[in-house]
Structures are given as structure tokens and as C-alpha cells.
Amino acid sequence: MKAKIIAVVNQKGGAGKTTVAMQMAGSLCRRGYKVMVVDADAQGTSMRWAASASDKKPFPATVVGLNAAQGKLHREVRKFAGDYQFIIIDAPPAADSPVTLSALTVTDLALVPIIPSPPDMWASIGIKRAIDDASEFNEKLQSRLVINQCQPNTSLARDALDLLSDFGIAMAKSRLHQRTVYRQCAAFGQTVHDFGGKAAPAIREVEDLVDEVMALLD
Secondary structure (H helix, E strand, O other), rough: OOOOEEEOOOOOOOOHHHHHHHHHHHHHOOOOEEEEEEEOOOOOOHHHHOOOOOOOOOOOOOEEOHHHHHHHHHHHHHHHHOOOEEEEEEEEOOOOHHHHHHHHHOEEEEEEOOOOOOHHHHHOHHHHHHHHHHOOOOOOOEEEEEEOOOOOOHHHHHHHHHHOOOOOOOOOOOEOOOOHHHHHHHHHHHHHHHHHHHHHHHHHHHHHHHHHHHHHOO
């Protein structure tokens, strides 16, 4: 068993990296896969998310903090590759961070969550450069933009989505919309699947994204 490695990266904070990482991890665990989330951000949001879970219902994936590894993160991740089927790296909000650059050297798929607004797009240009640079020595590296907090009925979102088609990274077909349940998940250390029927639209979004990711990694 050798893990498929997914890095969730962006230059801008608040784009939804941890949301994407933790929701995908939960979905993959529900499918029976052994999953580890690597919290590589000094803020430790993934670690806090998992720590918020109750003892009776712990977060389903293993979550470890490896920000201290800095530019040697890839070496630490490789140590776990034989023990898991998927490793998801929640990277820091910095395209030029040695942690991000190290993560991209061992990554199979880089997901770039982005909020469809011009300021968020401008702030994300650096991560495209980092992915392009990493692709020169990591030939297996694929990448996708993941639209987060999407509000498709607004003219601003529609205009931004048009612009993102020229961003230089292909857009995932699956999108996460702006929903309160995503914020609630972090508070309770859970995923959308734990909220039942009222979270049905969010569950479908997450499942669609995981389906798309698995197809890319197949």
C-alpha cells in the first residue's frame, strides 16, 4: 500500500484549505480508506478541528501536525506513505513557504481552493507559479482549482468564474457552495456527513469532489 498524496494549497488564507482537506478526509474514511491529514500550517487549524470532536465520536482520519518539518516535510510524509491509502496535506497560506514547496515535491494532486472574487484570484497567482515550478521536477503532479463559497446567482461570482477559466489551472467540476454547515463542522470536529438530511446538499458536493479526485488519481 502506497498512499496517494493530495496537497490542499493556496497563497491566501481563508480560501477554505482546511475545509476541503477535512471534508475529503471524512468522506474517504466513510468509504473504507485509511486516511491521514497532515496539518502543515502553523495555525494548526486541522489539529484543532479534530480535537473538537467528542471522545464518543472522534474524527475518522488520523490528523498529525508536521509544520515543524518545514522544508523537510516531504521526507516526513514519505515515512507514512506505506501505512495509509490517502495522505492529505493542509498547507500553510504561503506559496513561497518551504513547507508548501516541500509538500508539492511529493504530491500527486494539488487542490487550490479559491473563492470566486477578483481579490482572491489576484492573491492566488503565486500558488500557480509554485505549482508550475514543482511540476518541473515532479512529473506526476496534477492540479485543480476548487471553487469554494460559491454563490452562482451573483453577477460577481459569474464574472469571476469566467476569469478563472483563464487562470492557468483547470477547474474542478465539483464546487462547494456557501453553507453554514461547513462552519459548524469545524466547531464540533465533524464533517457534513454527521449532520444528516439537513446537510444533504453539502454532502453531495463533498462526495462529488471526492469522486472527481479519485478519478484523477486512478
